[in-house]
Amino acid sequence: MSKKLKVALIGGGQVAEKVHVAYYASRPELELVAVVDSQTERAKEFAERNGIARYYTDSEAMYQAEKPDLVSVCTPNKMHCEHVLQALHHGCHVMCEKPPAMTPDQAYQMWQASTQTQKVLAYDFHHRFADDARLLRGSVASGELGEVYVTNAKALRRCGVPGWGVFTDKTQQGGGPLIDIGIHMLDAAMFVLGFPQVYKVDAHMYQKIGTVKNNGQFGQWDPSRFTVEDALFATLEFTSGSILRLETSFALNIQPQSVMNVEFCGDRAGATLFPAHIYTDDGGQLLTLYQREKADDLRHHKSMEAFVERVLGNPANIADGEQGYIIQKLVDAIYQAAEQRKSIYL
Secondary structure, eight states, X not given: OOSOEEEEEEXXXXXXXXXXXXXXXXXXXXXXXXXXXXXXXXXXXXXXXXXXXXXXXXXXXXXHHHOOSEEEEOSOGXXXXXXXXXXXXXXXXXXXXXXXXXXXXXXXXXXXXXXXXTOOEEEOOGGGGSHHHHHHHHHHHHTTTOOEEEEEEEEEESBXXXXXXXXXXXXXXSSSHIIIIIHHHHHHHHHHHXXXXXXXXXXXXXXXXXXXXXXXXXXXXXXXXXXXXXXXXXXXXXXXXXXXXXXXXXXXXXXXXXXXXEXXXXXXXXXXXTTXXXXXXXXXXXXXXXXXXXXXXXXXHHHHXXXXXXXXXOOXXXXXXXXXXXXXXXXXXXXXXXXXXXXXXX
Protein backbone atom coordinates (compact mmCIF):
# COMPACT_ATOMS: atom_id res chain seq x y z
CA MET A 1 0.00 0.00 0.00
CA SER A 2 1.63 3.24 -1.17
CA LYS A 3 -0.57 5.65 0.78
CA LYS A 4 -1.04 5.26 4.50
CA LEU A 5 -4.53 5.31 5.96
CA LYS A 6 -5.08 8.21 8.34
CA VAL A 7 -6.33 7.48 11.86
CA ALA A 8 -7.95 9.87 14.35
CA LEU A 9 -9.02 9.30 17.93
CA ILE A 10 -12.09 10.79 19.58
CA GLY A 11 -11.40 10.90 23.31
CA GLY A 12 -7.99 11.05 24.94
CA GLY A 13 -8.39 8.73 27.90
CA GLN A 14 -6.66 5.58 29.16
CA VAL A 15 -8.16 3.06 26.78
CA ALA A 16 -7.45 5.31 23.77
CA GLU A 17 -3.77 5.43 24.72
CA LYS A 18 -3.13 1.93 26.07
CA VAL A 19 -5.15 0.01 23.48
CA HIS A 20 -5.97 2.03 20.36
CA VAL A 21 -2.84 4.16 19.94
CA ALA A 22 -0.62 1.25 20.98
CA TYR A 23 -2.08 -0.94 18.24
CA TYR A 24 -2.32 1.64 15.45
CA ALA A 25 1.31 2.64 16.04
CA SER A 26 2.34 -0.96 15.32
CA ARG A 27 0.83 -0.94 11.82
CA PRO A 28 3.02 0.57 9.07
CA GLU A 29 -0.07 1.00 6.86
CA LEU A 30 -1.55 3.51 9.30
CA GLU A 31 -0.70 7.06 10.32
CA LEU A 32 -2.00 8.63 13.54
CA VAL A 33 -2.90 12.17 12.52
CA ALA A 34 -5.11 13.64 15.25
CA VAL A 35 -6.75 13.32 18.63
CA VAL A 36 -9.93 15.10 19.73
CA ASP A 37 -10.73 15.80 23.37
CA SER A 38 -13.05 18.26 25.07
CA GLN A 39 -10.20 19.46 27.30
CA THR A 40 -7.53 21.39 25.40
CA GLU A 41 -4.67 20.62 27.77
CA ARG A 42 -5.46 16.92 27.89
CA ALA A 43 -5.68 16.76 24.09
CA LYS A 44 -2.34 18.55 23.77
CA GLU A 45 -0.58 16.34 26.30
CA PHE A 46 -2.07 13.20 24.72
CA ALA A 47 -0.83 14.22 21.28
CA GLU A 48 2.65 15.10 22.51
CA ARG A 49 2.97 11.94 24.58
CA ASN A 50 2.00 9.70 21.67
CA GLY A 51 3.67 11.47 18.78
CA ILE A 52 0.39 12.56 17.18
CA ALA A 53 0.79 15.55 14.89
CA ARG A 54 -2.29 17.57 15.81
CA TYR A 55 -4.97 17.89 18.47
CA TYR A 56 -8.46 19.37 18.46
CA THR A 57 -11.32 20.13 20.82
CA ASP A 58 -13.86 20.31 17.96
CA SER A 59 -14.43 17.03 16.14
CA GLU A 60 -16.07 18.69 13.12
CA ALA A 61 -13.03 20.89 12.65
CA MET A 62 -10.85 17.80 12.82
CA TYR A 63 -12.84 16.01 10.12
CA GLN A 64 -12.70 19.03 7.81
CA ALA A 65 -8.95 19.47 8.26
CA GLU A 66 -7.69 15.88 8.51
CA LYS A 67 -10.18 13.77 6.52
CA PRO A 68 -9.26 10.55 8.37
CA ASP A 69 -9.97 7.08 7.02
CA LEU A 70 -10.31 5.33 10.41
CA VAL A 71 -11.62 6.68 13.70
CA SER A 72 -11.60 5.24 17.21
CA VAL A 73 -14.38 6.44 19.50
CA CYS A 74 -13.20 6.33 23.12
CA THR A 75 -15.56 8.81 24.79
CA PRO A 76 -18.07 8.28 27.65
CA ASN A 77 -20.97 5.99 26.76
CA LYS A 78 -23.42 8.89 26.44
CA MET A 79 -21.47 10.25 23.48
CA HIS A 80 -20.84 7.03 21.54
CA CYS A 81 -23.85 7.31 19.24
CA GLU A 82 -23.20 10.94 18.30
CA HIS A 83 -19.52 10.38 17.63
CA VAL A 84 -19.96 7.12 15.70
CA LEU A 85 -22.67 8.57 13.46
CA GLN A 86 -20.54 11.65 12.81
CA ALA A 87 -17.54 9.52 11.85
CA LEU A 88 -19.57 7.28 9.56
CA HIS A 89 -21.18 10.24 7.83
CA HIS A 90 -17.70 11.65 7.20
CA GLY A 91 -16.82 8.42 5.39
CA CYS A 92 -14.73 6.84 8.13
CA HIS A 93 -14.47 3.26 9.33
CA VAL A 94 -15.09 3.17 13.08
CA MET A 95 -13.85 1.20 16.06
CA CYS A 96 -16.00 2.07 19.09
CA GLU A 97 -15.39 1.15 22.69
CA LYS A 98 -18.09 -0.82 24.45
CA PRO A 99 -20.95 -0.52 25.13
CA PRO A 100 -22.24 0.44 21.69
CA ALA A 101 -24.48 3.16 23.10
CA MET A 102 -26.94 4.09 25.86
CA THR A 103 -30.07 2.56 24.27
CA PRO A 104 -31.02 -0.08 21.69
CA ASP A 105 -32.47 2.64 19.44
CA GLN A 106 -29.08 4.36 19.31
CA ALA A 107 -27.28 1.07 18.62
CA TYR A 108 -29.77 0.36 15.82
CA GLN A 109 -29.12 3.77 14.25
CA MET A 110 -25.37 3.11 14.37
CA TRP A 111 -25.76 -0.31 12.76
CA GLN A 112 -27.99 1.07 9.99
CA ALA A 113 -25.64 3.99 9.34
CA SER A 114 -22.69 1.62 8.91
CA THR A 115 -24.74 -0.43 6.44
CA GLN A 116 -25.89 2.62 4.48
CA THR A 117 -22.41 4.17 4.29
CA GLN A 118 -20.80 0.76 3.63
CA LYS A 119 -18.18 1.46 6.27
CA VAL A 120 -16.83 -0.94 8.88
CA LEU A 121 -18.26 -0.47 12.37
CA ALA A 122 -16.68 -2.62 15.06
CA TYR A 123 -17.05 -2.70 18.84
CA ASP A 124 -14.19 -3.54 21.17
CA PHE A 125 -15.75 -6.60 22.82
CA HIS A 126 -12.23 -7.91 23.10
CA HIS A 127 -12.81 -11.02 25.25
CA ARG A 128 -14.47 -12.83 22.35
CA PHE A 129 -11.22 -12.42 20.39
CA ALA A 130 -9.23 -14.59 22.80
CA ASP A 131 -8.11 -17.93 21.35
CA ASP A 132 -9.96 -19.48 24.31
CA ALA A 133 -13.29 -18.07 23.07
CA ARG A 134 -12.67 -19.12 19.47
CA LEU A 135 -11.78 -22.64 20.60
CA LEU A 136 -14.90 -23.05 22.75
CA ARG A 137 -17.06 -21.60 19.99
CA GLY A 138 -15.83 -24.41 17.77
CA SER A 139 -16.49 -27.00 20.50
CA VAL A 140 -20.06 -25.81 20.99
CA ALA A 141 -20.74 -25.61 17.25
CA SER A 142 -19.36 -29.13 16.65
CA GLY A 143 -21.50 -30.61 19.43
CA GLU A 144 -18.54 -31.66 21.58
CA LEU A 145 -20.33 -30.35 24.69
CA GLY A 146 -23.70 -31.68 23.57
CA GLU A 147 -26.68 -29.49 24.42
CA VAL A 148 -25.42 -26.51 26.44
CA TYR A 149 -28.40 -25.91 28.67
CA VAL A 150 -26.86 -23.82 31.47
CA THR A 151 -24.28 -21.04 31.06
CA ASN A 152 -22.90 -19.08 34.02
CA ALA A 153 -21.21 -15.76 33.23
CA LYS A 154 -19.49 -13.76 35.96
CA ALA A 155 -17.94 -10.29 35.90
CA LEU A 156 -17.48 -9.63 39.61
CA ARG A 157 -15.37 -7.29 41.72
CA ARG A 158 -15.27 -7.36 45.51
CA CYS A 159 -14.54 -3.62 45.73
CA GLY A 160 -13.57 -2.37 42.30
CA VAL A 161 -15.57 0.81 41.79
CA PRO A 162 -13.61 2.90 39.26
CA GLY A 163 -12.24 5.98 41.00
CA TRP A 164 -11.79 7.91 37.74
CA GLY A 165 -13.97 9.04 34.85
CA VAL A 166 -17.77 8.94 35.00
CA PHE A 167 -18.30 5.25 35.77
CA THR A 168 -20.52 5.99 38.80
CA ASP A 169 -22.73 8.49 36.92
CA LYS A 170 -25.79 6.83 35.40
CA THR A 171 -26.56 9.86 33.20
CA GLN A 172 -23.17 9.54 31.49
CA GLN A 173 -22.74 5.76 31.52
CA GLY A 174 -26.25 4.34 31.38
CA GLY A 175 -25.55 2.05 34.34
CA GLY A 176 -22.86 0.46 36.45
CA PRO A 177 -21.13 -2.94 36.32
CA LEU A 178 -23.62 -4.47 33.87
CA ILE A 179 -22.93 -1.95 31.11
CA ASP A 180 -19.23 -1.68 31.98
CA ILE A 181 -17.85 -5.17 32.75
CA GLY A 182 -20.86 -7.51 32.75
CA ILE A 183 -21.47 -6.68 29.10
CA HIS A 184 -18.05 -8.17 28.28
CA MET A 185 -18.85 -11.60 29.72
CA LEU A 186 -22.37 -11.43 28.28
CA ASP A 187 -20.91 -10.85 24.83
CA ALA A 188 -18.29 -13.58 25.25
CA ALA A 189 -20.96 -16.05 26.36
CA MET A 190 -23.29 -15.16 23.50
CA PHE A 191 -20.42 -15.45 21.02
CA VAL A 192 -19.45 -18.93 22.22
CA LEU A 193 -23.10 -20.02 22.17
CA GLY A 194 -23.59 -18.68 18.64
CA PHE A 195 -25.99 -15.85 19.56
CA PRO A 196 -29.09 -17.94 20.30
CA GLN A 197 -32.46 -16.17 20.44
CA VAL A 198 -33.40 -14.87 23.90
CA TYR A 199 -37.01 -15.44 24.92
CA LYS A 200 -37.23 -13.98 28.44
CA VAL A 201 -35.14 -11.93 30.85
CA ASP A 202 -35.36 -11.72 34.66
CA ALA A 203 -33.04 -9.65 36.84
CA HIS A 204 -32.38 -8.13 40.24
CA MET A 205 -30.00 -5.26 40.96
CA TYR A 206 -28.75 -3.65 44.15
CA GLN A 207 -27.12 -0.47 45.39
CA LYS A 208 -25.85 -1.48 48.83
CA ILE A 209 -22.13 -0.68 49.03
CA GLY A 210 -21.22 2.06 46.53
CA THR A 211 -23.30 4.66 48.33
CA VAL A 212 -21.74 3.81 51.71
CA LYS A 213 -18.03 3.17 51.07
CA ASN A 214 -15.77 5.61 49.27
CA ASN A 215 -12.58 3.72 48.34
CA GLY A 216 -11.41 0.39 47.01
CA GLN A 217 -9.17 -1.42 44.58
CA PHE A 218 -9.39 1.32 41.94
CA GLY A 219 -9.22 4.43 44.09
CA GLN A 220 -11.80 6.71 45.67
CA TRP A 221 -15.25 7.86 44.61
CA ASP A 222 -17.96 10.14 45.96
CA PRO A 223 -20.74 8.02 47.57
CA SER A 224 -23.20 10.90 47.29
CA ARG A 225 -22.76 10.86 43.50
CA PHE A 226 -22.88 7.09 43.09
CA THR A 227 -26.04 6.69 40.95
CA VAL A 228 -25.47 3.26 39.36
CA GLU A 229 -26.07 -0.27 40.60
CA ASP A 230 -23.20 -1.89 42.46
CA ALA A 231 -24.37 -5.47 41.78
CA LEU A 232 -26.77 -7.14 39.36
CA PHE A 233 -27.95 -10.70 38.79
CA ALA A 234 -29.85 -11.79 35.67
CA THR A 235 -31.23 -14.91 34.03
CA LEU A 236 -31.73 -15.05 30.27
CA GLU A 237 -33.91 -17.85 28.93
CA PHE A 238 -33.43 -18.85 25.30
CA THR A 239 -36.19 -20.09 23.00
CA SER A 240 -34.63 -23.56 23.30
CA GLY A 241 -35.29 -23.56 27.06
CA SER A 242 -31.63 -23.30 28.04
CA ILE A 243 -30.52 -20.44 30.30
CA LEU A 244 -27.66 -18.00 30.76
CA ARG A 245 -27.11 -16.64 34.27
CA LEU A 246 -25.13 -13.42 34.60
CA GLU A 247 -23.63 -12.04 37.81
CA THR A 248 -21.83 -8.70 37.81
CA SER A 249 -20.64 -6.21 40.43
CA PHE A 250 -18.44 -3.24 41.19
CA ALA A 251 -18.77 -4.05 44.89
CA LEU A 252 -19.91 -7.33 46.44
CA ASN A 253 -18.72 -9.19 49.51
CA ILE A 254 -17.13 -12.17 47.81
CA GLN A 255 -13.83 -13.91 48.54
CA PRO A 256 -11.81 -13.29 45.35
CA GLN A 257 -10.87 -9.72 44.40
CA SER A 258 -12.35 -10.25 40.94
CA VAL A 259 -13.83 -12.90 38.65
CA MET A 260 -14.16 -12.59 34.86
CA ASN A 261 -15.19 -15.94 33.42
CA VAL A 262 -17.91 -18.03 31.82
CA GLU A 263 -18.85 -21.65 32.49
CA PHE A 264 -20.77 -23.76 29.97
CA CYS A 265 -22.67 -26.88 31.08
CA GLY A 266 -23.60 -29.31 28.34
CA ASP A 267 -25.13 -32.79 28.58
CA ARG A 268 -21.93 -34.36 27.17
CA ALA A 269 -19.26 -32.10 28.64
CA GLY A 270 -18.69 -28.79 30.36
CA ALA A 271 -16.23 -25.99 29.73
CA THR A 272 -14.68 -22.95 31.38
CA LEU A 273 -13.67 -20.01 29.21
CA PHE A 274 -10.49 -18.55 30.78
CA PRO A 275 -8.28 -20.46 30.35
CA ALA A 276 -10.18 -22.75 27.99
CA HIS A 277 -10.86 -26.05 29.76
CA ILE A 278 -13.19 -28.78 28.49
CA TYR A 279 -14.11 -31.59 30.85
CA THR A 280 -16.62 -34.32 31.64
CA ASP A 281 -17.31 -36.85 34.37
CA ASP A 282 -15.97 -40.41 34.38
CA GLY A 283 -17.40 -42.48 37.20
CA GLY A 284 -17.44 -39.53 39.57
CA GLN A 285 -13.99 -38.30 38.56
CA LEU A 286 -13.27 -35.15 36.56
CA LEU A 287 -11.93 -36.08 33.12
CA THR A 288 -10.15 -33.29 31.23
CA LEU A 289 -10.70 -33.43 27.47
CA TYR A 290 -8.72 -30.29 26.68
CA GLN A 291 -6.99 -27.61 28.72
CA ARG A 292 -4.96 -24.51 27.94
CA GLU A 293 -2.28 -23.70 30.48
CA LYS A 294 -2.86 -19.96 30.26
CA ALA A 295 -5.64 -17.74 28.98
CA ASP A 296 -4.91 -15.72 25.85
CA ASP A 297 -3.89 -12.25 27.02
CA LEU A 298 -3.70 -10.68 23.54
CA ARG A 299 -7.44 -10.05 23.37
CA HIS A 300 -7.29 -6.27 22.86
CA HIS A 301 -4.61 -6.68 20.20
CA LYS A 302 -6.66 -9.26 18.30
CA SER A 303 -9.81 -7.16 18.51
CA MET A 304 -8.02 -4.16 17.01
CA GLU A 305 -6.30 -6.39 14.45
CA ALA A 306 -9.63 -7.79 13.24
CA PHE A 307 -10.98 -4.26 12.75
CA VAL A 308 -7.95 -3.08 10.76
CA GLU A 309 -7.84 -6.23 8.64
CA ARG A 310 -11.53 -5.84 7.78
CA VAL A 311 -10.90 -2.20 6.80
CA LEU A 312 -8.06 -3.37 4.56
CA GLY A 313 -10.47 -5.74 2.83
CA ASN A 314 -9.15 -8.93 4.37
CA PRO A 315 -11.42 -11.60 5.88
CA ALA A 316 -11.79 -11.05 9.62
CA ASN A 317 -14.59 -11.64 12.10
CA ILE A 318 -15.49 -8.49 14.04
CA ALA A 319 -18.03 -7.56 16.68
CA ASP A 320 -20.16 -5.70 14.15
CA GLY A 321 -23.08 -3.28 14.24
CA GLU A 322 -25.74 -5.99 14.22
CA GLN A 323 -24.24 -7.95 17.10
CA GLY A 324 -23.64 -4.72 19.00
CA TYR A 325 -27.34 -3.97 18.65
CA ILE A 326 -28.27 -7.44 19.95
CA ILE A 327 -26.05 -7.05 23.02
CA GLN A 328 -27.41 -3.54 23.66
CA LYS A 329 -30.98 -4.91 23.50
CA LEU A 330 -30.10 -7.57 26.07
CA VAL A 331 -28.50 -5.02 28.43
CA ASP A 332 -31.59 -2.83 28.12
CA ALA A 333 -33.92 -5.78 28.80
CA ILE A 334 -31.89 -6.75 31.88
CA TYR A 335 -32.11 -3.23 33.29
CA GLN A 336 -35.84 -3.11 32.52
CA ALA A 337 -36.43 -6.44 34.27
CA ALA A 338 -34.50 -5.27 37.33
CA GLU A 339 -36.12 -1.84 37.51
CA GLN A 340 -39.67 -3.06 36.89
CA ARG A 341 -39.24 -6.28 38.90
CA LYS A 342 -40.92 -8.36 36.23
CA SER A 343 -40.01 -10.65 33.35
CA ILE A 344 -39.20 -8.95 30.06
CA TYR A 345 -40.12 -10.93 26.95
CA LEU A 346 -38.22 -10.39 23.71
